[in-house]
Amino acid sequence: MKKLVISVYRYNPDVDNAPYMKDYALEVEDGQDMMVLDLLLKLKEQDPTLAFRRSCREGVCGSDGLNMNGKNGLACITPMSALKGNKIVIRPLPGLPVIRDLIVDMTQFYQQYEKIKPYLINDDKTPPARERLQSPEERAKLDGLYECILCACCSTSCPSFWWNPEKFIGPAGLLQAYRFLIDSRDTATEERLGDLDDAFSVFRCHGIMNCVSVCPKGLNPTKAIGHIKSMLLSRAI
C-alpha cells in the first residue's frame, strides 16, 4: 500500500473566514492508478462536506474543470499518474469567484460566450424547404471548433481573461465566435466582426497559448483567434 497526500482547496463562505488548503491522506495499492475524479469521490466518502461538480465522468459534460498541480484539466480524464510531483494539489479553476470549495461561479464565462451570439443567424428570406446544405469542404471547416464542451479550462488559464474577464471574450468564446464566422450557412459575418472590433474582445489575446496547452479536447483557440484577427484586418483594409 502507498500513502498519498492530497491537498485540497476548501472554502465555505458560511463558515470560513478565508479559504485554506486541507490535507487528506489516502491509501492506494502499489502501482494502482485512477482518475483524479475517483480520488475526489474517495475523499468525499471520508469528508462529505467536500464540494465539487461532476456529471458524465468521461470528459463529455465539462463540469469538473479543476486546477490539478497547477494545470487546468478535467478531473475525470486526468489520471493521477499524469500529475507531476509527490503531492497532489487540487484547486478550483483560477480567476473565477469561488462559490464553495472547488465550485466556481461561471457567470462571467457564460456572459462572454453569450456575447458572441452562439447560434446560426441567417437572413435568407426564402429558406430551403428541407435544410441548409453544406458541401463536405464547408462542413470540414467546423472541425476543431464545434467539439468544445465549454469546460472553461482554457479561459481560466488565460492571463488576459484573468485581468479583464468582463471585457475580453476569452479563448472559449472566441473559438465559438470563429465557429460561426466561418459557417457557410451564417450570413451575419459582417455584424459579428463589427462587434469584435474593439481593443478588448479579441485583441487582448497576446498569443500566450496557455489555452492550447490545457484544452482537454485538444482544440486550438489561439489558431482560431489568429483567423479572427486576419478577418478583422482584411475587413479594415
Place this chain on the structure above:
Amino acid sequence: MVKVATTFGRSGTTDYVLLRASAIILALYAIFMVSFLVSAETVNYAVWTNLFAGLGMKIFTMLALTSVLIHGWIGIWQVLTDYIKRSGLRAFIQFVVCVMLIVCWFAGLLVVWPVEGV
C-alpha cells in the same frame, strides 16, 4: 461590444496595425543605428553631426520618434488596463506617460531638425 475612448486608434484593429507598424519602423531604425555604429571607422562629433544633417535622416528619426509615441501610448494603455484597476490612478499614470512621450517627440524635433553639417 466594448467601447473605450482612451486608446490611440479608433478600433482594436487600428490599434493592432499601428502597434505593429510602429514596431517595424523602430526595428529598422535600431538596425540602421547599430550597423552605422559598427561600420563607421570613427564616430566623432563631425561624423555624428553629418549623419543627422541629411533630410532623409531627419525624416527617418522623426518617424522613429513618432513610432515611439504611438507604440508607447498604445502599449502602456494595454499594460495599465491589465494591471491597474483603479480608474483614477490609471488615468493619471496614462496622462503622465503620454505627456512624457509628447515632450520626447518635440524635444527630438527641436534637437534634430536644426542640425547642419560641418
